[in-house]
Amino acid sequence: MERRLFLGSVAGAFLTTACGGGDDGGEPVNPAEPELPVDPDPFRQSTKLAMRRAARYMDESVSSSGAYVWSYLAANRNKCWGEMEATPTMVWMQPTGTPSVGHALIDAYHATKDETFYKAAERTALVMVEAQHASGGWNYIHDLAGEPALKRWYETVGANGWRLEEFQHYYGNATFDDATTAVSAQFMLRMYLEKKDPRFKAALDKAIAFVLDAQFKSGVVAGGWPQRFPRAYNATKAMPAPNWPPTGPGWEQLVAGNQNGDYIVQGPGGVPGQPGYTGIFSGMEDGDYTNFVTFNDDVMGENIKFLMLASFGLGDMSLKAPAVAAMDCMYNIMYEYDGDTTKASNPNATATPQAGWGLQHLSADTVDAYGVLRKAGLPAAARSYEPRGLSPSVSITNATQLFHYFRLTGDRKYLSKLGKVFDWIDTCALRNNQRSRTAERPDGDPESILTGTHARVVELESNRPRFPHRYGTNIHNGAYFIDHDWRRTPGHYGASQNASTAGPRATLARMQALSNAEIAAMVASSPLNVQGERALPTYFTVNGEVDFPHLWANAVKGTAARSQEQTQTLIDSLGEKSHWSEPQSTFTNAYTQDGPSTPYLGKEYMSTHVGDQFDTSPFGSNQMPAKEPYVSSPPVAEQVINSSTFVGNLGNLVSFIAPVATVNDPAYKA
Incomplete structure (x- = not known):
């Protein structure tokens, strides 16, 4: 129909409709098939x-x-x-x-x-x-x-x-x-x-x-975007932490004063009398993250790209100013710590300068979970396994965005602080013994699953990596917590990522070496200087997504080379069934009821992708816990039709x- x-x-029309919009024996949706042009x-x-x-x-x-x-x-x-x-x-x-x-x-x-x-x-x-x-x-x-x-x-x-x-x-x-x-x-x-x-x-x-x-309209965050909009004032501000903290054999690192990674900490919740210090913490350090300026998943770049596509697709030049405002927000909001420990709020601050971005930044002055007033623009925590701090990988992504913004506008300010960012990233790489043991790293920790060069999050002012962990078996008897121990991090969330500065440093050097004439020629072809309507790229999903380089005046987004043999193989795989299918690689436990709240002190679920049989999170066939109390049988892979494959x-x-x-x-x- x-x-x-x-x-x-x-509602009534769809109560009997499957995820598939029809079935093989039913009437076709479009019975009058259009004539196919003859090739x-x-x-x-x-x-x-x-x-x-x-x-x-x-x-x-x-x-x-x-x-x-x-x-x-x-x-x-x-x-x-x-x-x-x-x-x-x-x-x-x-x-x-x-x-x-x-x-x-x-x-x-x-x-x-x-x-x-x-x-x-x-x-x-x-x-x-x-x-x-x-x-x-x-x-x-x-x-x-x-x-x-x-x-x-x-x-x-x-x-x-x-x-x-x-x-x-x-x-x-x-x-x-x-x-x-x-x-x-x-x-x-x-x-x-x-x-x-x-x-x-x-x-x-x-x-x-x-x-x-x-878009935020004022202050240091003007031009940025939140994760969600309009603001939901009933949004979650704190995650439940049942049975926190777990105590007993194997959990001694959570006891005040005991060893936690390389560092002596003061126990759950921070240091009394030293607000702002985050040794071990469970919950959401900065409350409702959905209203923070969001850099995670390239929110800024995607929205700027859409505004530019709409501007020359519709001939609406008014959309360019909001795009530039977003570029300025990314530049203005960059966090900098000059290494002056006398001005630091973290009692473990070091003299190592920092410069970069977190996954999200505060959009307004906010009182955090420690009772401290923090200013708009500062890096903020998000989900309970995404602690407050700077992210080397996000900082590389944002630096790449600033390269784009320089090309779009010709404004050298977008390049002016990037050397500091790359210098900082080079100071906080993980040590070999903090990463998983391999032939290349025989001194790696056997309890570590970290494979990237850097922690995803690095603590403000101290330059120490912060790592997520979890206890329990499901959301009703367990929770996530943050500390400095690199061992047994969650398998579903990359607590380490690669953040190489070699390529970005080379790009920065090339950008800085451009003459004024070269910059002027580049900006003249920028999509910001396209006047009136202009055709969009022909294809958006073929050979990668549309990106900034495709929007220049004389650029064309092309396709990848495909041979007749490759094409025949694809047609053959379509077969008589008229769809592409493949073995299932992701599974879920069906919802039956809420999981038990009974405390669980085992560690079998700390590094798994999924919890017990009541956890509805997706997981791969090799990502299930190997020990009780998981009672389900390993999943059987069936054939699935994936939208991404289509x-x-x-x-x-x-x-x-x-x-x-x-x-x-x-x-x-x-």
């Missing part, structure tokens, strides 16, 4: 027919009226998943869900001119219009059965996903996290520009207004039948 038939009464090359024509078969199957037999999650059991599409297990009526807006499939369909339409792809993309766009929050953004998920059904999911499956704290509470607003709103808004922009359909213009206007309304394979076929040559703007300085 066409999507418009459902807009008035969704004189028989193999190219067969490739286009294969693409059509795959797209029709996804649209008619997998989607829920154009909506997608991440993966489906091929044999029973009522069993489906986004980042967590989904219900049959869910729309998953996080990439690689609904908007990612929509982008791939439009890419295929551009390559084939086959209306089949546009009609499927149109259904996807219409369900996204329905899923759009009243404020103009999108939440991670939407439920076609209505808000009560979505709330029930949050109260059951979401609430018991131990490590997925963003799904444990229903906020009723929209999010920038994981590019959820940015990728959805990009797709709505493309759908409107394709045929100037007013239905999509209204949704696009709301999305643009959302991005602009959500997107990737369709893009590979596009690359073969309608390749586009890459063109790098000569004025763009790589």
Whole structure:
């Protein structure tokens, strides 16, 4: 059925609809198949027919009226998943869900001119219009059965996903996290520009207004974005910590005054009389993180990119000023500590200077969990396993963004502090004995699972790494805590990451060596200087996503080379079944009831991806705890249909039948 038939009464229409929008024996969604333009090359024509078969199957037999999650059991599409297990009526807006499939369909339409792809993309766009929050953004998920059904999911499956704290509470607003709103808004922009359909213009206007309304308007954070918007004043400000702290054999490091890693600490909750010191802590150090300026998952870069795409896609030059304001926010908010210990608030401060960014920064003056007033702009904690501090990896990402901002504007200020950032990162690399033992690191700690060069988070002023841990078996009898011990960190969260400064230092040197004339030529071709309307890149999902270099005046985003042999292999794998499938690699425990609150002092769950059988977090087949009290049998891998595989394979076929040559703007300085 066409999507418009459902807009008035969704709940009733979808109560009997599976995650798949149809079944192999039912009536097709679009019975009148558009005529396929004839290609004189028989193999190219067969490739286009294969693409059509795959797209029709996804649209008619997998989607829920154009909506997608991440993966489906091929044999029973009522069993489906986004980042967590989904219900049959869910729309998953996080990439690689609904908007990612929509982008791939439009890419295929551009390559084939086959209306089949546009009609499927149109259904996807219409369900996204329905899923759009009243404020103009999108939440991670939407439920076609209505808000009560979505709330029930949050109260059951979401609430018991131990490590997925963003799904444990229903906020009723929209999010920038994981590019959820940015990728959805990009797709709505493309759908409107394709045929100037007013239905999509209204949704696009709301999305643009959302991005602009959500920007902070004043102070050091002006131009930045929060993780979620509008602000939810009922947001979680503190995580529960049942049975904290665990005591007894094996937990001596949590007793005041005992050894914790390399450091003597003063016990749970910080040091009495020395507010701000965070030796061992369980909870959320800075409260509700959803309103902080967010750098995690490149929120800033994704939103700036969308504003620029919209500016020359629509010819709306007014969108450039908010983009520049966001660039200035990233520059202005950078944290600096000059090494003067007499001015430090941390009693363990060292004389080592620091410069960089955290995953998030305070958007307003905030009283933290220690009772200390902290100023807007300072690095902040987020989820309970994301402590306050600087992140070397995020700082490398932000430095890369500032390189882009320099290229866009020609303003040398964006480069002016990056040398300090790279100097700091080189001071805080993990020691060999803090990382996991390998042939290259025979002195590595056998209890460490850290493989990256740096801790994800480094403490302010002391320059010491901070590591997340957890105790218990599920969210009802356990929690996360933070200390300085590198051993037994959670397997689901990279407590270490790579943060090499060699490449960024070389880029900085090249940027600093540019002459004024070279900078002027580069800026003249910048998308900030494009006047009026301009065509968007032809493809958004083929050969990687659209990025800043593709937006320069004389640049063309191209496709990767694909041979006839590679294309035939993809067509063969599609087979008679008309869909691509693969063995399941991610599993979940079905929600049955809340887990037990009985204290558990074992350590079997400290480094696992999942807790006991009541934890609804996803995990791989080799990521289950090996010991009791986990009582479930190892999962059996079945065949699944993954949205990401469809997107990737369709893009590979596009690359073969309608390749586009890459063109790098000569004025763009790589």
